[in-house]
Amino acid sequence: MLSTIKHILWVSLLFISLPTLAMSQTLANFQPLNSFGDNPGELTASYLSPSKQAKSLVVLLHGCVQKGETLAKQSGFVALAKQYNFTLLLPQQSQKNNVKSCFNWFSEQDSAKDQGEVLSIKNMISAVKSQTGIEQVYIAGLSAGGAITSALLTHYPELFTAGAVIAGLPYPCANDLAKAISCMRNGPSQSATELVNLAKKGNETVKKWPRLIVITGSNDKVVNPKNSSRLAVQWSKLAEKPLATSKISSADFQLTLWQDNDKPPQVKLVEINDLGHGLTVNSAFGNRDASAPFLFESSLDSALDIVKFWRLKEKTL
Numbered sequence: 001m002l003s004t005i006k007h008i009l010w011v012s013l014l015f016i017s018l019p020t021l022a023m024s025q026t027l028a029n030f031q032p033l034n035s036f037g038d039n040p041g042e043l044t045a046s047y048l049s050p051s052k053q054a055k056s057l058v059v060l061l062h063g064c065v066q067k068g069e070t071l072a073k074q075s076g077f078v079a080l081a082k083q084y085n086f087t088l089l090l091p092q093q094s095q096k097n098n099v100k101s102c103f104n105w106f107s108e109q110d111s112a113k114d115q116g117e118v119l120s121i122k123n124m125i126s127a128v129k130s131q132t133g134i135e136q137v138y139i140a141g142l143s144a145g146g147a148i149t150s151a152l153l154t155h156y157p158e159l160f161t162a163g164a165v166i167a168g169l170p171y172p173c174a175n176d177l178a179k180a181i182s183c184m185r186n187g188p189s190q191s192a193t194e195l196v197n198l199a200k201k202g203n204e205t206v207k208k209w210p211r212l213i214v215i216t217g218s219n220d221k222v223v224n225p226k227n228s229s230r231l232a233v234q235w236s237k238l239a240e241k242p243l244a245t246s247k248i249s250s251a252d253f254q255l256t257l258w259q260d261n262d263k264p265p266q267v268k269l270v271e272i273n274d275l276g277h278g279l280t281v282n283s284a285f286g287n288r289d290a291s292a293p294f295l296f297e298s299s300l301d302s303a304l305d306i307v308k309f310w311r312l313k314e315k316t317l
Contacts, residue, residue, distance in 0.1 A: 217275025
């Protein structure tokens, strides 16, 4: 874990313009995950289990200056955990590790396989799976959390059924500060083919990669939307065989789908018109807070769109 003053100043520069999200008290029903093995990333975590019969685990990784439990509630993931009966795991970054509480996505000591924060999160997932018997694991991340989500999906594709990256970046986009700033501003320096080859390195035996939904705003000034489009193309090229591409346009967003004939889409790219850096909510569904930083009112409810893309089945009442 990097902890020097110089590192702290570097990280603060990356997200210095972002507003601070109010830190709430621990939300009701969340329990701390106190024991999960090695924790080289020095992270903490909490979880919510709506029932003992939950069939799936959803991991949600917050963005900078955010608290995972607050994001889970305001985005609708808590309500959806109860509606679709999945356990929700929330790894949490600290200001001790990063002055803006960002996951250190551009530090090789934290984003490389079996190191730092990536290993801590993997061990959290393994601990919850062991305790609950759950086999289906899904992961979603926003911004810096989205970048770490990309790393986890790349390093451990067989651990996850599907993923979601919101306003994030592909892995490996950067391994130092200068590259991180360039990647955020201009998009990845690597081509989609180069990203595919890097992902396959060490994963030569993987035949079925997790399905992925990628969501971005066309007006994101913090993380260039090119990162999302490059990530989606990278993931589509990881498929076992070539996928057909289709596009759907509406007044609010553009969809690009990659799929094998009539099978569910393997990759879905959602580009939301005029959206800045963050995640959309549709308050009509309730238990959302569009007034919160990085959450925007929209006809498209990102959390619900993600859960439906993952094909999680609604709980029968």
